[in-house]
Amino acid sequence: MxxxxxxxxxxxxxxxxxxxxxxxxxxxxxxxxxxxxxxxxxxxxxxxxxxxxxxxxxxxxxxxxxxxxxxxxxxxxxxxxxxxxxxxxxxxxxxxxxxxxxxxxxxxxxxxxxxxxxxxxxxxxxxxxxxxxxxxxxxxxxxEIHEKDLNLARNLQKRLLPTPAQYKNIKFDYLYIPSHSTSGDMAGIIPLSDNENFVYIYDISGHGLTSSLLSIIVKEELEKIVVEKKEKNLKKVILALEKSVTNYFGDDMYFTGIFAILSKEKIQYANFAHREIIFITNNEITTDEFTNFPLGIGLVTSPEQITLKEQKITPDTKIALYTDGLVEFSEKFTTEKLYKIITQNLKTPEQIIPEIENAIKTNLTPPRPPDDITFLILSWKQSS
The missing domain is CATH 3.40.50.2300 (Response regulator)
Structure with a gap:
């Protein structure tokens, strides 16, 4: 009618x-x-x-x-x-x-x-x-239907991120700001023993529900390997993850990430086409920008294709990991600005996160950034 x-x-x-x-x-x-x-x-x-x-x-x-x-x-x-x-x-x-x-x-x-x-x-x-x-x-x-689905995906992703609290042997805090269309950022910490933790951050390419779903799949597969199968060899973890998730990724889809095993004296890590890993000691920064191939597209199939790096740390060392949305949402928020914030006289992760959040709000055009923003900072818990 x-x-x-x-x-x-x-x-x-x-x-x-x-x-x-x-x-x-x-x-x-x-x-x-x-x-x-x-x-x-x-x-x-x-x-x-x-x-x-x-x-x-x-x-x-x-x-x-x-x-x-x-x-x-x-x-x-x-x-x-x-x-x-x-x-x-x-x-x-x-x-x-x-x-x-x-x-x-x-x-x-x-x-x-x-x-x-x-x-x-x-x-x-x-x-x-x-x-x-x-x-x-x-x-x-x-x-409206799409926005409802996106809100559900954002909330689900946020619930899967670690709770900002002190673990038994490390302390950390993080910042997560989902984009309007939601994306595939994820970060987490898995305790391995009293002296070791598995730490990761990754970013699925693209935007929307597909990237969000792939992010959850990668997290589930990773936890199966590390938690259920109790695999601690970093190369074996990566190879098993790549094998289990590659079939989920279609044409032009992939993910970048940093995967690490953190202990009191050192961190062993592998970077797969991700942003640099940042070390802060006594308000001085060192970074490592070396990367392996991205994951999810079948390029990493043998241990020889994975380069592991290792860095000694002290009780004062803080380690920062982030996704590229942090330095791409505004021309005014650069890596130099990020480095300046995290080298201020801020002693704990809980003190650093609010400073970064305030800087983002100053430069962010509401309501959401064009890409997810994830920033994770952690340090070994000093004995009292």
Whole structure:
């Protein structure tokens, strides 16, 4: 049913319009209207608004010269009311005034036709504007469903991140800001023993639900290898992970990451096309930018293709890992700015995270960054 609301206090004009919708069947057939018309009439603006709220018409045909509210005022009211603002309004009026026509479009009118209008022209305009209106509604519904799915994915990813608290032997804190379309960032810590922890951060390529889902799959597979199978050899962990997840990744999909085993005296790690690992000792920074091939695309198939690195650490050493969204959301937030923040006289991860968060808020255009932002900083817990 195609619902037409006519707002006009001239009954002859209303009758003329009704005749078009009921008797011009050859034109209606030619323009391929697939549903019958249902006509609603109103003689004033207030009555028209109430009928629109009640019946939700597909199009409004509006006279400009009315008693009480003018057509322009009615159009403005429609565009200000939730639920009515997208309904197409076609002015059908005897007023031949270019200034009035311009004002009508400024108020949000979809079209402006002068009386007497040819039936074919009116029906053609109605069909075009109704099709556009329904397309807008469908896009809005699709967007709302997509946004709901994205919010679910964001919340799920956030729940899978580690709880900011002190583990038995390390302390850490992290920052996670999901993008508008959500992405595939993930970070975590898995205790291996009293003296060892498995630490990781990774970033799935692309955006959207696919990247988010792949992020969860990689986390599940990684925990199976490290927790259930109790694998502690870093190369074997990586090879098993690559073997188990590669089939999930389609064309042009991959992931970068850093995987490490952290103990009190050292950290052994492997970087797979990810951002640099950062070491902070006595407010001095050292970084390691060496990387292996990215994962998820079957390029890493043997131990010889993995280069492990090792770094001695002290009780004062803090280790920072992050994804590229942190230094790509704004030209003003560079790696140099990041380094400056984390080399301030801040002693614990819990002190560093708020400083980074404040700096991001200063430079971030609301509401969300274009890519996920993840930053993890940790240090070995000193004995009391």
């Amino acid at each position: 195609i619902k037409i609301l006519i707002i006009d206090d001239n009954q002859d004009h209303v009758y003329f319009l009704k005749q078009i919708f009921t008797e011009k069947r050859n034109i209606i057939k030619k323009l391929k209207f697939d549903e019958p018309f249902k006509i609603y009439k109103a003689s004033t603006g207030i009555e028209g608004i109430k009928m629109a709220q009640l019946h939700e018409p597909d199009v409004v045909i509006l006279e400009q010269k009315l008693k009480g509210m003018s057509g322009l005022e009615i159009c403005k009211a429609f565009k200000a009311l939730k639920g009515l603002e997208k309904i197409p309004i076609i002015f059908h009026t005897a007023i031949q005034d270019p200034e009035q026509k311009e004002k009508a479009f400024q108020m949000g009118a979809s079209d402006y036709l002068e009386k007497p209008v040819q039936p074919y022209e009116l029906l053609m305009k109605i069909k075009r504007h109704i099709e556009l209106y329904h397309l807008q509604l469908e896009l809005q519904r699709t967007f």
